[in-house]
Amino acid sequence: MPPSNAPHLHTPEAVAQAHGVAPDAGLHADEALRRSATHGANELATGPDRPWWHLLADQFKDFMVLVLLGAAAIAGLVGEVTDTLVILVIVVLNAVIGFVQAWRADQAMAALRQLAAAHATVLRGGAVQVVPASALVPGDIVLLEAGNQIPADLRLIEIAQLQVDESALTGESITVAKQTQALAAEDVGALGDCTNMAFKGTTATHGRARGVVVATGMRTELGKVATLLDTDERSTPLQLRLAAFGKRLALAVLGICAVIFVVGILRGEAPLLMALTAISLAVAAIPEALPAVVTVLLALGARRMVAANALVRRLPSVETLGSVTTICSDKTGTLTQNRMHAELLLAHGQTWVPGDPLPGPVHAEALRAAALCNDATAGPGEGSKPGAAQAGAHWQGDPTETALVLAAHAGGLEKTALEAACPRVQEQPFDSDRKRMTTFHQVAHGAHPGLVAYTKGAPESVLPRCTRQWTPDGPAPLNADAVLASASRLATQGLRVLALARRDHTRLPDTNDIDAVESQLHLLGLIALIDPPRAEAQAAVRDCISAGITPVMITGDHPATARAIAHRLGIVQDPDAPVLTGADLAGMDDAALRARVEQVRVYARVDPAQKIRIVEALQAQGHFVAMTGDGVNDAPALKRADIGVAMGQGGTDVAREAASLVLLDDNFASIVAAVREGRRIYDNIRKFVRYAMTGNSGEIWTIFLAPLLLLPIPLQPIHILWVNLVTDGLPGLALAAEPAEPGIMQRPPRPPQESLFAHGMWQHILGVGLLIGGLCLAVQAWALHTGREHWQTMVFTVLTLAQMVHVMAIRSEQQPLWRIGLLSNRPLLGAVVLTFGLQMATIYVPALNPVFKTEPLTLAELGVCVAAALVVGVAVELEKAWRKRRREEG
Known part of the structure; x- marks a missing residue:
């Protein structure tokens, strides 16, 4: 494989030669111009904008x-x-x-394009130049310093203590120390393992470097993420259900209206009257208020979510959360705090936890080493303030080193005071080969000055160089194997473990012989760190599980760390739960992955394309998936999921633009509130559909059955349209204010394939609709039999009032009306009272009688209409009691 295709597997010299560039001179301007014409601008491609x-x-x-x-x-x-x-x-x-x-x-891709650095420092023709980042070409030599955003994918050829924050691209919570040596293919399992590469869109946090550009634009790793974003969005459960509902409804209504028209003509009715009746019934039977009700419900839900620090970018997303069966969450910054924290210090056989009193002087000396063998610096204006280490924001540098400073502060040791008393006079910086760092400090031993060297690093690197264990009374025997076993045990718990050691010197040693300098060390102890879980995330995970939602962690972090955090949060109950890694997924076809996703709850070391594979595998198993995240690496999966949830504070613009829901406070627990709101909204949409379609069913049965019972057409076209206008309007919209049902978060998610008419709703629509039609026709027959001239007005009134009684009775699918109370939804009560008043106006206001073809009713006739309407309420309450008994028996 040529170096240009796998630069991390080859030496810097081979990569530079493959790109035809001298690392100490760079490309000539003419050559850079020629390559720019060949490779194009170093920008992310954009599709044609839709007009x-x-x-x-x-x-x-x-x-x-x-x-x-x-x-x-x-x-x-x-x-x-x-x-x-x-x-x-x-x-x-x-x-x-x-x-x-x-x-x-459409703004997701635009936000991704804006990630590119505006300018880059390059070496061209032997001179250092600052050029637009878009002008970079393969072969350019780029110079990096701390704080620079990496402008293209670089193969590093020269470094000085370079560390890069790759969390936005890989999900790793720890900055990566870079090196320049070629890697072996078997050592590279994920993007984060390419320690001799610097990737476009990541940030240099420490040191400096020189690298050769090996990929630009869409050929970079960031460009591959942009390609993954180009996916079609799935329809939401609400959109699918309403689309199916609309199609079935339209076909049914057209068929019924055609039958009514034909039957009327066969009975000898006037063709024009029957045509107007059939058309009016068609208009009335289609609940045109449904989209408005859905919009109002979703808008109100979105407003409630903003008050809970969750911004809804797509209104249907609020309802979608009510259907979610699985939440796939990124770890870093979402479930965790995205900052390292010292968990414990193990020294001289005793464990110290920050916040507790120090057990002894060995622990104090270990914390002194942690603070002094440390490159974290105080923020502007903070270094001289007492207690400056109290807040992590006051210290800048590698997250691990700032965590060590805070641990020392918790033990009563201030870094600024220690540095004043023991100034650093020499250092051996950390590198990825030694996996150690050593600093030399001037100290006073009584009246004679001396030097002490503090070393920190990976236990497997430091312990072999320790001969004894340090104590205030002199060196003590060291059991290195036992200490290594303790370090391994802590590592399996997901902790990052560092060893701390020291050595006294009478004068500065020759640091050219670093192996000799970093030998004969005295071990001080082990300090374990972790990116701690958010406190509220644990409660949110517990609430999700109680609501029947499966939480899944998908992260780019180490498997042991991912498993440990998942166990702490309750995502997995077994501390040895299985973890699928990116390498595992790479060797798994889609069928095998679909077979595993139902059992696996933790995925580690995965790349952006693999996150999408996991989401798609879950969707193929019938799940509706929510994906949370904050980094560039999360954006494709956020868009592919049924609902993407991005972090508003710590997240990237790309993630926020690709998501449907943005958590303004980065609080994972806000998702639980969104799930509750989504379920309430869907319940209320069902209530409106139940109400509107039952009323429409009653109208259809009334007109359809009258000819079969040898009764005249019971309603005028204006009656049908009026009933449709006043009953589907304000009362239907007022259902948006209906509170959540009791126990809404203790029931499982709705099956994604569940019909809008499930749980007996279609039976209710037909049965209660038939009851309303039967009551209308019974009143019509009674009025005709008793010789009452305004029988049509009575049918008109029964139809309207029956729907008002019905809307009050269906406010809860489980609780009776007298238990939830009339005043628990004041907007609906007001809408019912207003509708009743408008109906009375059509009957008793003389000017409206000719318009609505009505006549004033006597008190007795009105009483019959009200009594008939109340029968509907009694029937609905009996139905709820019957269904409740069946649930209890089942």
Whole structure:
């Protein structure tokens, strides 16, 4: 394989030769210009922008929208201009909302493009130049310093203590110490293992370096992430259910209206009257308020979520969370605090936990070593302040080293005071080969000055160089094997373990012989660190599990660390739970992965493409998946998941733009509140559909059965349209304010394939609709039999009032109305009272009688209408009691 394809496997010299560049001179300007024409700009590719009119036209392709436009045209034909305008306003409102959502979704790629560094320092023609990052070409020699964002993928050829923060790309919570040696293929299992590479979009946090550009633009690792973002979004459960509902409803309504028209003609009714009746019934039977109700419900839910620090970027996402069966969460910064923390210090056989009193002088000396053998620096203006180490924000540098400073502070030792008393006079910086760092400090031994060297590093690197154990009374025997076993035990718990040691010197040693200098050390102890879980994340995981939602951790971190954090959070109960790594996934086909995803809860060392594979495998098993994350590496999976949840504070712009929901406070627990809100919203949408379709069913049964029972047509077209207007309007919208059902978070998620009409709803619609139709026809027959002239007004009134009683009774699918109370949804109570008043106005206001073809009812006739309507409420309460008993028996 040529060096240009796998630069991390080859020496810097071979890579530079393959790119035709001298590392000490760089490319000539003419050559750079030629390569720029060949390779293109160092930018992420952008697809052609969709024109605004195309985005707008897409909003009118939904079948339900087309049905509503047809209903608007029909309403206009029968002279109902008000209905036509209402329907058109609703359609336009939804189109505008959908247009804005689509436009914002297109910003994900734009945000990703903005990650590129604006400028880069390069060596061209032997001179250092600052050029636009977009002008970089393969073969350019780039110079890096701490704080620089890496402008392209580089093979490092020269470094000085370079450390890079790659968390946004790989998910690793620890900065990576870089080196220049060629790697063996078997040592590279993931992107984070390429320690001789610096990748575009990551940040140099310490040191400096020189590297040769090996990939630009879309050929970089960041560019590959951008390619993964180009995926189609799945329809939400709500969109799928409403689309299926709209299609079935339209076909059923058209069929029923055709039957009613034909039956009426066969009975000898006037063709024009039957045509108007059938068309009016078609308009009334389609609940045109449904999109408005859904929009209001989702908008109110989104507003409630903003108050809980969660920003909804796509309205249907609020409801989608109610269907989520699996939450795939990134670890770093999402479930954890994204900062290292000293967990414990093991010295002289005793364990010290930060916050407890120090057990003895050995622990104090170990913390002194941790603070002095440390390159963390105080923030601007903080170094001279007492207690400056109290806050992590006051210290800058590697997260591990700032954690050590804070651990020393917890033990009563201040780094600034220690440095003043024991100034550093020499150092041997950390490198990835030695895995150690040593600093030399001037100290006073009584009246005679001396030197002490402190060493910290990996236990397997430091312990072989220790001959004794340090104590205040002199060196003591050391059992290195026992200490190594303790270090291994801590590592299996997901802790990063460092060994601390010291050696006294009478004068500065010859640091050219570093092996001799870092020998005959006296061990001080082991210090264990971890990126700690968020306190609120543990409670959130517990709430998710109680709600029947499976939490899954997907991270780029080490398997042991991932398993330990997952166990602490309760994601897995077994401390030895299986963990699938990126290497495991690479050797697994899609079928094998689908067979494993139901059992595995922790994935480690995975790359962005593998995160998408995991999400897709879960989706293939019938799961609706939420994916949380904050880094560039999370963005493709955030977009591919059914709902992406990004961090608002610590997250990248790319992640936020790709997500449907953004947590403004980076609080994982906010997801639980979103799940609760999503379930409440879906419940209320079901209640509206139950209410509207039952009422429409009652209207259809009334008109359909009357001819079969040899009764005259019971309603005028204006009656049908009026009932549709007043009952589907305010009362239906007021259902948006209905509180959550008791125990809403103790039930399992809805199966993603579950019908909108599940759990007996279609039976309710048909049965109660038939009851309403039967009551209307019974009142009609009684009125005709007793010779009452305004029988049609009575049928009209029963139909309206029965729907008002019905909407109050279905406020809860489980609790009776007298238990939830009339005042627990004041907007709905107000809407019912207003509707009743409007209905009375059509009967008793003389000017409205000719318009609505009504006549005033006597008190007795009105009493019959009210009594008939109340029968509906009694029937619904009996149904709830019957279903409750069946659940208890089952």
